[in-house]
Amino acid sequence: MKNTVSKTENLLPFPVISAAVNGDTTAMCVILKHYEGYIAKLCTRTLKDDAGNLYSFVDEEMRNRLQVRLITRTLAFRIG
Numbered sequence: 001m002k003n004t005v006s007k008t009e010n011l012l013p014f015p016v017i018s019a020a021v022n023g024d025t026t027a028m029c030v031i032l033k034h035y036e037g038y039i040a041k042l043c044t045r046t047l048k049d050d051a052g053n054l055y056s057f058v059d060e061e062m063r064n065r066l067q068v069r070l071i072t073r074t075l076a077f078r079i080g
Helices: 016-021 025-034 036-042 061-076
Strands: 044-048 054-058
Touching: 016 061, 025 036, 025 044, 025 061, 036 044, 044 061
Parallel strands: none
Antiparallel strands: 044 054
16 A cells, blocks of 8 residues: 655745745744754664663754754855
């Protein structure tokens, strides 16, 4: 059975990207919110305690670094 979800449903609208490139903080927050789950997935780490139990947690330092990287790359993006 084929996936019926269109690829364009997960894309950010061009006006949002354009506004973020021009320094609009609200648009930048929309971009950060859009990638929030993906960044959290990339930053998930597994910790094993002394009893052998496994715990998953989000590495906040790595999350902050990726968010800053996303912001700087978005501001450096050139349209046209």
